[in-house]
Amino acid sequence: MKQKDNSKTTGLDLGKGDEQTIWKNFVNDNQDALSQMYEAYSQKLYNYCRQFDSDDSLIWDVIQDLFYDLIRRKKHLAIPNSVTAYLLSSVRRKIIERLEQKKKAKEQSLDPDKHAFQVQISEENELIKRELSSEQKQRLEKACNELPVKQREAILLKFYEGLSYEEIAQVMDMTKNKSARALVYRGLQSLSIKLSDMDPKKGLAVLYTISMV
Structure with missing residues (x-):
């Protein structure tokens, strides 16, 4: 499978009905559907794994392993x-498992709270240009990145991916939707x-333009 470029694009914009049709x-063994699914989700999965x-x-090895498992x-x-x-839930489990193996191999401890799910406010969004000064944008980024890692992950899934609380709970392996909320x-x-x-x-409105590094 061909690797995508490492930009911040998240693939095709599919509705729920389109997702389920693909x-x-x-x-049902439609070969075009596999290509469509990879095209739609591979970059989104890359952006998410890049936070780990x-x-x-x-990362691409994990993503391809996921698609081979699906096949x-x-x-x-x-x-x-x-x-x-x-x-997202499936690739999350795979990359955490792979990183645990990597950690054991190197006999090093990882500190996900320090680096994972860093938030970057897009400078290209018109809302930010109109509502926030450069200093305010930097303050918002800094404040987001001072949150505990699980809160950062949940906020990114909510505002960047547009997931529901039920979907966030599924991705983050929670048993209750109210935990994600x-x-x-x-x-x-x-x-x-x-x-x-x-x-x-202004601050909360701009949260809708959060993107992942």
């Missing part, structure tokens, strides 16, 4: 309620305190 075609590790070779198991795959959440709420609450002297409407 999935149905894939499990910066090794491009490892091997397609006759036994049910149609997920959210294809995006299913794939609580993570996002606590993150936003912390941001409102850190940015208490900043117009809250």
Whole structure:
């Protein structure tokens, strides 16, 4: 499978119905559906995995391993309620497992809280240009990146990927939707305190333009 470029694009913009149609075609041996699914999701999966590790070779190896697993198991795959959440959850487990193996091999301890899910506010968005000064943008980025890693991950999945709380819970391997909701709420609450002297409407509106490094 061909590797994508490492830009911040997230692939094709599919609705839920389109996702499930491609999935149905894939499990029914439609070869075009496999290409469509890879085209739609590979860069999105890369961007997500990039938050766990910066090794491009490892990341693409994990993504291709995921798709090979799907090919091997397609006759036994049910149609997920959210294809995006299913794939993000699957690749999350795979890369964490791979990094654990890497850690044991090197006998080093990883500190995911220090580097994972760093937030970068897009400078190309018109809302940011109009509403925030350069200093305010930097403050918002800094405040986001001071949040605990799980809050950063939940906020990125909510505002960047547009996932529902149910989908976030699935991706982050939580048993209850309210746990995902609580993570996002606590993150936003912390941001409102850190940015208490900043117009809250501006700060929260700009959260919708958050993108991953």
